[in-house]
Amino acid sequence: xxxxxxxxxxxxxGTDPARLPPGQYLTSDFPVLSAGPTPHVAREDWKLTLQxxxxxxxxxxxxxxxxxxxxxxxxxxxxxxxxxxxxxxxEGVSIDNLLADAGIEAPSGFTLAHSFDGYSTNVxxxxxxxxRAMIAIAYDGKPLxxxxxxxxxxxxxxxxxxxxxxxxxxxQFTERDEAGFWELRGYHMYGDPFKEQRYSGD
Amino acid sequence: xxSKPSSAVKLTWRTATVVAVETRTPTVxxxxxxxxxxxxxxxxxxxxVRLTAPDGYQAQRSYSIASAPETSEHLELAIEQLDDGEVxxxxxxxxxxxxxxxxxxxxxxxxxWSVEDGGPVLLVGGGxxxxxxxxxxxxxxxxxxxxxxxxxxSARTAADLIFATELRAxxxxxxxxxxxxxxxxxxxxxxxxxxxxxxxxxxxxxxAVLSTLPKVVxxxxxxxxxxxxxxxxxxxxxxxxxxxxxxxxx
Numbered sequence: 001x002x003x004x005x006x007x008x009x010x011x012x013x014g015t016d017p018a019r020l021p022p023g024q025y026l027t028s029d030f031p032v033l034s035a036g037p038t039p040h041v042a043r044e045d046w047k048l049t050l051q052x053x054x055x056x057x058x059x060x061x062x063x064x065x066x067x068x069x070x071x072x073x074x075x076x077x078x079x080x081x082x083x084x085x086x087x088x089x090x091e092g093v094s095i096d097n098l099l100a101d102a103g104i105e106a107p108s109g110f111t112l113a114h115s116f117d118g119y120s121t122n123v124x125x126x127x128x129x130x131x132r133a134m135i136a137i138a139y140d141g142k143p144l145x146x147x148x149x150x151x152x153x154x155x156x157x158x159x160x161x162x163x164x165x166x167x168x169x170x171x172q173f174t175e176r177d178e179a180g181f182w183e184l185r186g187y188h189m190y191g192d193p194f195k196e197q198r199y200s201g202d
Numbered sequence: 203x204x205s206k207p208s209s210a211v212k213l214t215w216r217t218a219t220v221v222a223v224e225t226r227t228p229t230v231x232x233x234x235x236x237x238x239x240x241x242x243x244x245x246x247x248x249x250x251v252r253l254t255a256p257d258g259y260q261a262q263r264s265y266s267i268a269s270a271p272e273t274s275e276h277l278e279l280a281i282e283q284l285d286d287g288e289v290x291x292x293x294x295x296x297x298x299x300x301x302x303x304x305x306x307x308x309x310x311x312x313x314x315w316s317v318e319d320g321g322p323v324l325l326v327g328g329g330x331x332x333x334x335x336x337x338x339x340x341x342x343x344x345x346x347x348x349x350x351x352x353x354x355x356s357a358r359t360a361a362d363l364i365f366a367t368e369l370r371a372x373x374x375x376x377x378x379x380x381x382x383x384x385x386x387x388x389x390x391x392x393x394x395x396x397x398x399x400x401x402x403x404x405x406x407x408x409x410a411v412l413s414t415l416p417k418v419v420x421x422x423x424x425x426x427x428x429x430x431x432x433x434x435x436x437x438x439x440x441x442x443x444x445x446x447x448x449x450x451x452x
Contacts, residue, residue, distance in 0.1 A: 001217075001254065003303060005296040008255035010288030023252070023262040025288060032425045033449050035312050037432035037442050082262050117442065147429065185311025199309060201212030 019076060021193035024084040031083055032147045035181065039117045039146075039167050046151050048135065050102055051172040058102035062151065068093045068101055071134055075157035077164075078193040090155055092136035095128040095171075108173040112180060113154050113165040121165050121180035122189065123156055125173065132158060135168060160191040160198065213306050215252060220301045221276055226364045229283050230330060231294055232268065234276040235305065243271055243308035244316055245337040246420070246448075249279060252304040253289060263289045266333040266448075267308065268365075270340035277305075280364060282330040313420060313448045317342060321349030321378075322412035326400065326431045328356045328423025331450055335422060336365050339372060339379065348378045352408040356400050356427070358387040370394075380411045400427075402434050409438065416440070422448040 012026040020026060043062040050058045060068075071094045078084045099106060106125045114120050127133065136155040137144055144150030149166030156163045162182050183189050188197040196202060218235035225231050248266045269278035283294040297303070315323060315338045325335040332355050342351060357363045363383055373381035384396040384404060391397065396404060409416070419440060421431045428449045435445055 001302075002256045003253045004301050006253045006255050006261075006292055008253075008257070008259040008261065008288075010291070011259055011261070023260065025261060031449070032429075034447055036447055037436055037445050038429065039442070081264060147425075182311070186309065187311070199213050 019086065020084055021078050022196045023198075024078055024082055024193065027083040027085055029083075030085060030088075030148065031079065031081070033079065033081060034166065035119065036117060039115075041116050041146075041151055041167060043151055047169065048152065049170040050098070050104075051170055052107045053172070053174065057104070060101075065093065065135075065152075066137070069097050071097070073134065073155075073157075075155075077157050077161050080160040080162055080187065080191070080198050084193075088157075089140050090134065090136045091138035091141075092134040092152070092155060094131060094134045096131065098135065098171075099129070106173070108175055110174045110177045112172045112174050112178050113168055114170040114172060115165050116167040116169050119165060119167070119181050121154075121163050122174075122178050122183060123154075123159065123163055124177065124190070127156060127159065128171075132156065136164075158192075160188075160193055162187065163191055213309070215304045215306045217302050218277070218305045220297060220299050220303065223297065223299060226280060227362050229362070230280055230364050231283075232278050232280045233293060233297065234269075234278050235303065236276055237305070240275065241277065241308065243267060244310070244314045245271065245341040246314040246334045247308035247310035248334070249277065249305045249307035250309060251279070251289070252306070253292060254304070261289050264309070266337065268333050268337055268340075270337060270344045272341065272344040280330065280333045313422070313446050315341075315418065315420065317345045317347040317349065320417055321351055322414060322416045323349060323351045324408060324412060324416040324419040324435075325351065325353040325355075326405070326419065326421040326423075326435075327353065328400075328427035328431070329358075329362070329450075330364065331421075331423030331427065331448070332357075332364055333422075334448065335420060336369070338420070339369070342379070343372055343375075343377075350378045350412045352380045352382065352411055354382045354384070354400055354404060354408045356384050356386060356423075359385055360388055360392055360395065380408070382408050400431060400434070402438065405431075405434055405438060409440075416444060419445045420448070421445060423450060425449045 046062045076086045133156040154165040154168045221236045222234040248264045252262045265279040268280045283290045327335045
């Protein structure tokens with residue numbers, strides 16, 4: 001049923017409606033959201049670890065990491081707080097290249113990403129490989145700012161952006177789908193913006 | 203903590219009727235909604251609202267709940283008008299008593315406080331970021347709770363302080379709640395109100411009245427405000443894990 005007096009005159013014109021997921025609005029800003037203060041991680045202290053369960057299997061220092069093949073992608077991103085931003089440009093190391101450098105195939109069906117501030121989020125491993133995700137270190141041609149997750153964040157643009165864990169420090173491969181920070185607090189386990197999977201029961 | 207959440211019920215869209223509209227400040231209006239059933243929620247949570255145009259186009263936004271869970275039959279959302287907004291100007295210019303609006307919620311699992319969580323609590327709000335914090339204060343008052351709580355609230359001018367009379371009255375109860383307003387664009391001077399942005403000195407004074415380190419700190423407002431506030435608190439020795447942030451806008 002229509003809302004009295006609402007015509008949607010303010011909607012962004014010229015936008016391909018199929019590109020904007022349900023309930024989203026287009027922004028040209030890049031809003032910052034987080035559960036707590038911005039951590040500041042110096043590159044000399046930075047480390048990224050792959051774990052299988054509790055067992056670390058490979059780590060990279062910043063110096064090691066930036067020598068890996070770098071991929072550039074341009075993608076639309078969608079935040080669960082309703083804003084979407086089109087054609088965002090990122091650079092980083094694809095999860096495929098990360099696994100290749102570690103000399104392994106994806107060890108299990110699920111991944112739990114961990115961040116330096118204690119944040120975590122879960123993603124099916126299939127959603128990270130085949131070019132679908134990367135560890136991003138640059139946005140819009142510049143090193144990723146701390147507020148947006150720098151030095152490095154996970155980037156999984158086909159899911160709501162809370163899955164693109166800022167300040168990522170580890171990818172832990174798990175046997176079961178283990179709920180991360182927001183998933184334990186009422187948000188959807190998978191988070192497909194085109195199915196509007198925002199909250200747990202959606 | 204369990205590794206998997208229990209199966210959750212879908213939050214459905216409900217139609218709510220606007221029963222009152224109140225102008226709070228030159229840019230903020232409160233909208234009071236009646237739902238078919240009373241909705242339980244925790245202070246700090248928000249509602250999603252959805253507007254539908256005749257051609258089926260829909261717009262959704264989130265607004266923090268201002269009313270306390272205990273005292274109100276009606277849900278209050280205090281909405282600030284954004285000049286370049288799509289939804290807030292519609293609320294300010296068109297929505298009237300009797301209108302029906304779709305709401306979904308309550309939503310939020312981290313930026314929450316109820317009296318069972320205890321204190322001391324430091325609240326730091328900028329502009330309309332004060333809304334979820336006022337919900338926490340109203341809840342505390344409704345329950346007759348005396349957990350030490352301090353609110354540092356930054357607005358542009360005296361006219362922009364939302365709920366100013368109510369906040370002053372709550373602080374005059376002397377029940378453990380202290381109010382620290384500060385104005386950033388008021389020419390001033392004004393009695394009982396500081397001028398200038400929230401700074402180290404003001405946060406230090408607020409922490410001092412709490413007498414022990416806060417159990418939790420809530421910082422809410424525009425991103426730049428939250429970023430500065432959170433960093434200043436870290437500089438003052440507050441542990442990062444005790445700071446919860448909610449960032450409005452860009």
